[in-house]
Every structure is written in structure tokens, then in C-alpha cells.
Amino acid sequence: MTAGHILRGPALLFCPGDRPDRFAKAVAAADTVILDLEDAVxxxxxxxxxxxxxDALPGLDPAAVLVRINAPGTxxxxxxVRALAAHPEVAVMVPMAARAADVEALAPHPVVALCETARGVLAAPEIAAAAGCAGLMWGSEDLVADLxxxxxxxxxxxxxPAVEQARTxxxxxxxxxxxxxxxxxxxxIDDLETLRSDSADAVAAGFAAKACIHPAQVAVVREAFRPTAAEVAHARAMLDAAEEHAGGVFRLGGRMVDAPLLAHAREVLRQAAP
Structure with a gap:
């Protein structure tokens, strides 16, 4: 599993690791399930x-799950880490990531680093660039506590502002x-309006996915990340017009279209793909 394939879609769902009766349902409900050995247990x-x-990993698609282990030093x-050694293909989420070594120590697992402390946020560029890093997530609740x-x-x-800065x-x-x-x-969990607003802001800013803690949140996240029919139609029209102009700058609907807008159009179509 590579960094480009760590996510099957925009909605990740945490599932307590001590509730194996929920594993299959969670996998069916979300794009990626995070089997949690940390906060939920x-x-x-x-x-x-x-x-x-x-015990459950052999029966689960490794592309559909992450395992959040407990933080280094606990x-x-x-x-x-020892228990997961027999499943090197399974991606691991490491909480409280604070340095590149926290990712590198988990090789050969692909690693999603969860930055949720001031130290982790400040070290985010080094953590993201570490060998084996396949994704970067931030955690708001632990971050506020750490601050x-x-x-x-x-x-x-x-x-x-302090929290928004960390997110950015x-x-x-x-x-x-x-x-x-x-x-x-x-x-x-019940505040779906805030979730809808957060998700819309996340996709507009450039986030690839959002994590959920309850199945009821999954549909809201998916809807927010899914481009509208109008956005898809406009992206297709833009890319079709680009072929006629041989990749140069052109005008469409009163707007100048150049390489950045074409890149955005391709991303819209990627997000809209089933």
C-alpha cells in the first residue's frame, strides 16, 4: 500500500478495537475503517x-483498514507493534506523532501520522516527509489539551486562530x-450541521478526507466531499475545451482558464469518480 492508495474515499470511521462484532459493519459503512487500540479502549x-x-485482520481487506496503535512511550x-509485525501490509496510525522517527520506527507499515500536540504540529513537515509516511492527520481535542x-x-x-493555524x-x-x-x-455526534460545515471547509481548503467517530457522520462527510453535478459538468467542459486549445491559456464562460484551473478540474473529476 502506497501513500497514494491509503484512502479509498473521503470518510474514515473509527471503530473500537475491542468490538469485533462491529468490524464488518464499519468496513461496509465507511471508505476506510480505523480499528482503534488507543482512545476508544x-x-x-x-x-x-x-x-x-x-485475529480479524486476515479476514479484512488491508486496503479498507488502518490500525491505530497506542502512542510511543505508552x-x-x-x-x-509486535502484534502487527505479521501484517506488514496493514497501515498503522500512530497517535501523538512528534518526530519523523515515530513514523520510521514502524517500517515496513505504511503510516498515517496523527499530529495532536504542539510539538507534533511544529514538526509536521518533517513527519510528513519521513520514509513510510502515507498520510497526515491532525487531532483537535488532544491539541487543545496540550496547548x-x-x-x-x-x-x-x-x-x-491557534487551532486553525495547526489545521492549516x-x-x-x-x-x-x-x-x-x-x-x-x-x-x-448529533451536530451534523457543524460536521457539514467543517467537511465543506475541509474539501474547499484541500483536505483529502475527514475522520468520523460514528456511522451517522459518514454520509455527511461523503456528501460534502462529492462534487455537485454542476461542478462535474463545468470541469468536463473545461478539460474538453483545453484539448481544442492545445494546452494553452484560453477563455471559457468569461473566465481565463490556465494550468491551475485545469488541475482543479481534473481533481473534481477524480473526486466524482465512483
Missing amino acids: GPDRKSAARDAVV PWYDDD GGRAGRSPGGGYR RILYAARAAGVPPIDTVLVD
Whole structure:
């Protein structure tokens, strides 16, 4: 699995590692399932969750799952890494990523690095460029806690400047390294309007996907990332016109069209593909 193939679609879904009864349903519901050995599992269930995930992996499509292990330096990290050694093709999500070595230590697994501390956000360019990095995600809740903040959002609903800056830095670092940037979860499961707004903003900014914590969030994320029929039609018209102009700058519908707009049109069609 390469960086370009780490995501099958825009909606990732976390699933507790100690709930194997949910694994198949989660895989069917989302584009990529993150089998979670970290936050979704209590300390007394870590071993059981690890065993359940390892037992289930042979029956799951490795392109459809990630496994979020426990963070480096925790009591469970080494056991998680050893347990997954028999499945080198399975992608791993490493939480609390703070340096390139956190990615490189997990070779040969493809790694999605989760930057959710001030140190991790500042080191994002080096982390994204590390050998084996296949994606970069940011985590809002842990980041706010690490910053000593009280809330990541302003009263109006958007992210506060310090948090928005971290989000933007992750986007830039991922795109500069050529790996997909993944937007953080929304922990308020019932607030689908904020999720819709966050998702629309994420795709407009350039994020490749967004993580979910409940199946009800998946459809909202997919809808936000899916180009509209009008956007698809315009992209096709633009690319068709480009062929007639042999790749040069031209005018279409009163607008100048050049290479960046054509690149955007190709991305729209890629996102619209089934």
C-alpha cells in the first residue's frame, strides 16, 4: 500500500478495537475503517482489543483498514507493534506523532501520522516527509489539551486562530510531502450541521478526507466531499475545451482558464469518480 492508495474515499470511521462484532459493519459503512487500540479502549481492555484486531485482520481487506496503535512511550506501544509485525501490509496510525522517527520506527507499515500536540504540529513537515509516511492527520481535542486551552472553537462555531493555524499547517505539510491530509473528527455526534460545515471547509481548503467517530457522520462527510453535478459538468467542459486549445491559456464562460484551473478540474473529476 502506497501513500497514494491509503484512502479509498473521503470518510474514515473509527471503530473500537475491542468490538469485533462491529468490524464488518464499519468496513461496509465507511471508505476506510480505523480499528482503534488507543482512545476508544480502556487500559483494562488493551490486550483483548489487540487480540481481537489481530485475529480479524486476515479476514479484512488491508486496503479498507488502518490500525491505530497506542502512542510511543505508552505501556502498550511495543506490544501493539509486535502484534502487527505479521501484517506488514496493514497501515498503522500512530497517535501523538512528534518526530519523523515515530513514523520510521514502524517500517515496513505504511503510516498515517496523527499530529495532536504542539510539538507534533511544529514538526509536521518533517513527519510528513519521513520514509513510510502515507498520510497526515491532525487531532483537535488532544491539541487543545496540550496547548492548555479551554475550547478549540469560538462562540460562532469556527476554530479559534491557534487551532486553525495547526489545521492549516497539517494541510501544507501533507501536500508539500505528497501525502493525503486528513481532517480531524467532530466529537459532537448529533451536530451534523457543524460536521457539514467543517467537511465543506475541509474539501474547499484541500483536505483529502475527514475522520468520523460514528456511522451517522459518514454520509455527511461523503456528501460534502462529492462534487455537485454542476461542478462535474463545468470541469468536463473545461478539460474538453483545453484539448481544442492545445494546452494553452484560453477563455471559457468569461473566465481565463490556465494550468491551475485545469488541475482543479481534473481533481473534481477524480473526486466524482465512483
